Amino acid sequence: MTITHAQSAPLVAVVGATGLQGGSVIKALAESDKLYRIRGFTRDATKAAAEALKKQGVEVVAVNLVVENREEVYKAFVGADYVFLVTNYWEHVNQAREISEGKLLIDAAKAAGAKGIIWSGLVPVRQISGGKYSKVLHFDSKAQVADYGRASSVPFVDVQAGFYATNFVGPFPLLAKQPDGTYALPWAARPSTVVPVIDIEHDYGLFVRRVLEAPVFPDGQTVYTASEDISAEDMARQIAEITSQKVVFKQITPEDAAQKFIADGFPSAAATDAVEGFLFFDEFGYYGGKPSASSEGLARPTRTFAEFVKSADWSKVFV
Numbered sequence: 048m049t050i051t052h053a054q055s056a057p058l059v060a061v062v063g064a065t066g067l068q069g070g071s072v073i074k075a076l077a078e079s080d081k082l083y084r085i086r087g088f089t090r091d092a093t094k095a096a097a098e099a100l101k102k103q104g105v106e107v108v109a110v111n112l113v114v115e116n117r118e119e120v121y122k123a124f125v126g127a128d129y130v131f132l133v134t135n136y137w138e139h140v141n142q143a144r145e146i147s148e149g150k151l152l153i154d155a156a157k158a159a160g161a162k163g164i165i166w167s168g169l170v171p172v173r174q175i176s177g178g179k180y181s182k183v184l185h186f187d188s189k190a191q192v193a194d195y196g197r198a199s200s201v202p203f204v205d206v207q208a209g210f211y212a213t214n215f216v217g218p219f220p221l222l223a224k225q226p227d228g229t230y231a232l233p234w235a236a237r238p239s240t241v242v243p244v245i246d247i248e249h250d251y252g253l254f255v256r257r258v259l260e261a262p263v264f265p266d267g268q269t270v271y272t273a274s275e276d277i278s279a280e281d282m283a284r285q286i287a288e289i290t291s292q293k294v295v296f297k298q299i300t301p302e303d304a305a306q307k308f309i310a311d312g313f314p315s316a317a318a319t320d321a322v323e324g325f326l327f328f329d330e331f332g333y334y335g336g337k338p339s340a341s342s343e344g345l346a347r348p349t350r351t352f353a354e355f356v357k358s359a360d361w362s363k364v365f366v
């Protein structure tokens with residue numbers, strides 16, 4: 048446990064501290080033998096996840112990180128040496144809001160005099176696909192914020208999150224029960240399509256920690272993250288083997304994929320966003336053709352997909 052209150056230690060302000068990415072960042076920094084002060088943001092400092100952070104020595108600050116609350120947002124970052132920034136698109140499904148909130152976080156970090164910004168971005172799908180896929184809004188908005196961050200004159204690193212392994216277990220499980228009682232992994236992508244899958248809680252923070260502990264803050268870098276690069280078909284096979292359920296990969300049409308997302312509760316625009324995302328991964332790769340994650344220099348090994356499957360709770364999926 049290396050979370051300290053000593054003023055000599057750098058103060059890292061973490062957005063989304065009670066969530067998957069921010070929580071993973073705090074976990075990885077707490078494991079380090081380097082000392083950190085950590086400030087974690089939440090809208091509700093009384094929730095269980097916030098209380099758990101306080102017990103670990105995290106300074107929990109309650110703040111609503113929205114443009115209507117600009118003054119409080121700026122105050123929240125005062126004193127931060129480094130910041131980890133993430134936006135939660137799926138909470139509102141509003142691209143303009145994600146962009147404006149991302150930019151606000153960068154402005155606030157800059158005003159606080161931060162020495163480095165780590166942003167959780169994604170690739171510019173519209174640009175990489177030459178306009179073919181123009182509706183993967185939650186990727187494009189994060190890429191726009193990254194452009195803004197890189198132009199901010201504050202040292203800036205984009206640590207992009209891979210495809211969460213937790214997507215398989217909820218809140219909208221990717222597996223679908225078939226009429227015969229078996230399960231399918233119905234994706235609008237080919238079975239051989241390889242995806243950089245990440246056990247987000249276990250592994251994402253390792254990549255952020257590597258940035259913070261580099262001899263020189265790697266200004267301008269884009270870091271790709273993954274626990275394992277694995278094909279859709281192999282994921283279905285491993286889930287079947289480990290859970291002893293009958294699970295098969297099934298390539299479906301984009302129209303059927305959209306219908307499935309809508310049936311699972313996605314708003315129609317979000318369903319289109321998700322389906323185009325799969326078509327983009329299939330054609331260009333999740334990271335748009337860039338080499339996937341390098342695990343060199345991480346503080347501990349990342350998990351394999353099989354290890355994630357073994358550790359996950361499948362009780363809500365196989366019902």
Ligand SMILES: NC(=O)c1ccc[n+]([C@@H]2O[C@H](COP(=O)([O-])OP(=O)(O)OC[C@H]3O[C@@H](n4cnc5c(N)ncnc54)[C@H](OP(=O)(O)O)[C@@H]3O)[C@@H](O)[C@H]2O)c1
Binds near residue numbers: 067069138
């Ligand atoms: N699923 C995937 O495969 C995948 C892959 C790559 C990237 N992503 C991206 O990951 C992002 C979500 O990150 P996550 O998984 O870490 O989210 P998460 O686990 O759902 O947690 C969201 C965090 O954001 C905080 N938050 C949200 N709105 C806030 C506000 N207005 N003010 C202050 N804090 C706020 C929440 O804090 P409180 O609720 O405690 O206030 C919580 O800590 C999305 O934008 C998504 O596009 C997802």
